[in-house]
Amino acid sequence: MHIDGNVVPLRRVASDQATQLPLARLPVIVLQVRDKATQQLRQGLQALFDNADDTLFEMADRAPDDVEQNLFFEAMRDLRLKRKSIERLFFEQLFKAFINLGQCDLAYRMLPRSLSPNASVAPTDDAPERNLAVQAMVNKVLYRDGFALDQLTARLSTLLGRTLIEQHNPLGPTVLCKCFLAAGRHLGVDIKVKLIILTLFDRYVLSGAGQLYAQANQLLIATGVLPGLTPAPTNDTMDNNIASELAMPEGEQADALTRDERRRIERLEQRIRDAEESHAQTALARQRVEQALNQALLGKTLPQSVLAFVLETWSKVLLLTCLKRGHLSLQWQADVQTMMQLIWSVQRHDPPDAREHLLTLVPALLKALREGLSGSAFDPFATRAFFSELEYLHVQMFEHPGHSRADATATVEVLEPIILPTAEEGPVDTARVFDDGVLFEPDLASVMGKLQYLNRVK
Numbered sequence: 011m012h013i014d015g016n017v018v019p020l021r022r023v024a025s026d027q028a029t030q031l032p033l034a035r036l037p038v039i040v041l042q043v044r045d046k047a048t049q050q051l052r053q054g055l056q057a058l059f060d061n062a063d064d065t066l067f068e069m070a071d072r073a074p075d076d077v078e079q080n081l082f083f084e085a086m087r088d089l090r091l092k093r094k095s096i097e098r099l100f101f102e103q104l105f106k107a108f109i110n111l112g113q114c115d116l117a118y119r120m121l122p123r124s125l126s127p128n129a130s131v132a133p134t135d136d137a138p139e140r141n142l143a144v145q146a147m148v149n150k151v152l153y154r155d156g157f158a159l160d161q162l163t164a165r166l167s168t169l170l171g172r173t174l175i176e177q178h179n180p181l182g183p184t185v186l187c188k189c190f191l192a193a194g195r196h197l198g199v200d201i202k203v204k205l206i207i208l209t210l211f212d213r214y215v216l217s218g219a220g221q222l223y224a225q226a227n228q229l230l231i232a233t234g235v236l237p238g239l240t241p242a243p244t245n246d247t248m249d250n251n252i253a254s255e256l257a258m259p260e261g262e263q264a265d266a267l268t269r270d271e272r273r274r275i276e277r278l279e280q281r282i283r284d285a286e287e288s289h290a291q292t293a294l295a296r297q298r299v300e301q302a303l304n305q306a307l308l309g310k311t312l313p314q315s316v317l318a319f320v321l322e323t324w325s326k327v328l329l330l331t332c333l334k335r336g337h338l339s340l341q342w343q344a345d346v347q348t349m350m351q352l353i354w355s356v357q358r359h360d361p362p363d364a365r366e367h368l369l370t371l372v373p374a375l376l377k378a379l380r381e382g383l384s385g386s387a388f389d390p391f392a393t394r395a396f397f398s399e400l401e402y403l404h405v406q407m408f409e410h411p412g413h414s415r416a417d418a419t420a421t422v423e424v425l426e427p428i429i430l431p432t433a434e435e436g437p438v439d440t441a442r443v444f445d446d447g448v449l450f451e452p453d454l455a456s457v458m459g460k461l462q463y464l465n466r467v468k
Contacts, residue, residue, distance in 0.1 A: 043226045044108045054215035077330045085203040099193035107180035144187045147212045151183035151219045158223035165230040295332040307424045314420040315399045327382045348378040
């Protein structure tokens with residue numbers, strides 16, 4: 011039978027893994043448990059990805075600055091592109107975990123690195139924060155659904171003829187989280203986005219763990235596997251604490267509700283204060299960036315591509331530096347100096363030593379530009395195109411330092427003060443092109459153009 015390269019049936023994945031690992035065959039009922047769980051987990055993952063766009067879009071809408079907003083838009087795009095791959099890898103890892111139940115010692119040795127608890131994986135800067143989040147998710151499931159999970163683990167142990175622990179139970183939260191982390195390991199997003207995606211995994215996948223364990227236990231009970239175990243507590247039993255609170259005297263209930271409401275209002279007020287403070291800081295930083303841009307650009311005539319880069323890309327580097335380090339920091343001064351050097355490097359200069367100065371300046375300038383862009387989520391394709399254009403301009407300046415470039419490169423004269431747009435506004439329109447053409451080429455409007463496109467897609 012011919013199978014398309016992009017279509018990998020789940021049963022085919024399992025059979026392929028079984029032929030690769032010399033493990034004992036699993037009981038048929040375990041495979042039925044696996045297939046039943048796969049159906050629910052698939053629905054949970056689909057709900058996760060369906061809601062990820064809305065969540066990330068809301069985060070982008072509340073972002074304090076354009077750079078962080080762009081980070082969330084980039085994450086939306088990356089998640090859309092890799093959704094199918096993540097789903098496929100997740101179930102591949104899950105099937106491996108079931109196959110590894112076949113023999114304890116051999117299975118433990120042959121666990122994939124992404125599932126082995128003792129695998130030596132190179133630590134990353136965000137590993138501690140991510141691990142804390144995962145551990146909290148695991149503990150939450152163990153606290154909420156631990157009774158049913160323990161019964162499932164005991165029944166699987168009976169079928170396998172050996173003791174199984176939660177960390178090796180394929181449907182336990184530990185393995186499920188590790189499967190998801192392994193499936194998304196190539197997702198190139200910031201730790202903020204990773205934590206948001208983990209939260210969605212908890213909300214749409216792990217939240218259904220109780221139903222997952224209940225269905226698995228029912229299948230095993232129906233085939234006579236430890237039918238005499240005490241049934242897992244129902245939701246009514248688990249809500250006893252709430253019932254106890256409701257049984258309190260009315261006066262105590264009122265006091266408790268008043269305290270809860272007061273705390274909720276205090277948290278809301280604090281969030282409002284934080285949002286207002288953040289908005290004010292961003293507005294002040296934007297003003298400082300505008301001042302730096304106007305001081306550097308007003309009255310200057312520049313190649314169109316360089317002006318677009320300064321207004322749409324480097325302005326965001328300046329904004330981020332101002333917000334993080336302040337306008338009196340050495341980093342701010344260095345970023346402003348880099349902008350001034352970039353502008354000087356593409357202008358015509360009469361002094362005889364200008365060419366030698368350009369030759370000395372360019373290496374350090376390119377290094378400073380790349381370092382400034384490396385700390386932010388800018389489009390690598392658009393920035394690569396800009397650097398190619400900049401290289402061409404510098405070569406022209408070096409070979410013909412006294413000639414005008416108007417005949418070969420579109421130039422722009424900055425005639426009016428620059429006012430940077432907010433995320434909701436359109437691109438800057440404060441310069442005049444000599445030939446009355448458009449202000450920016452579409453492929454050079456890398457950041458604002460992308461945000462507008464994603465908003466249209468949304």
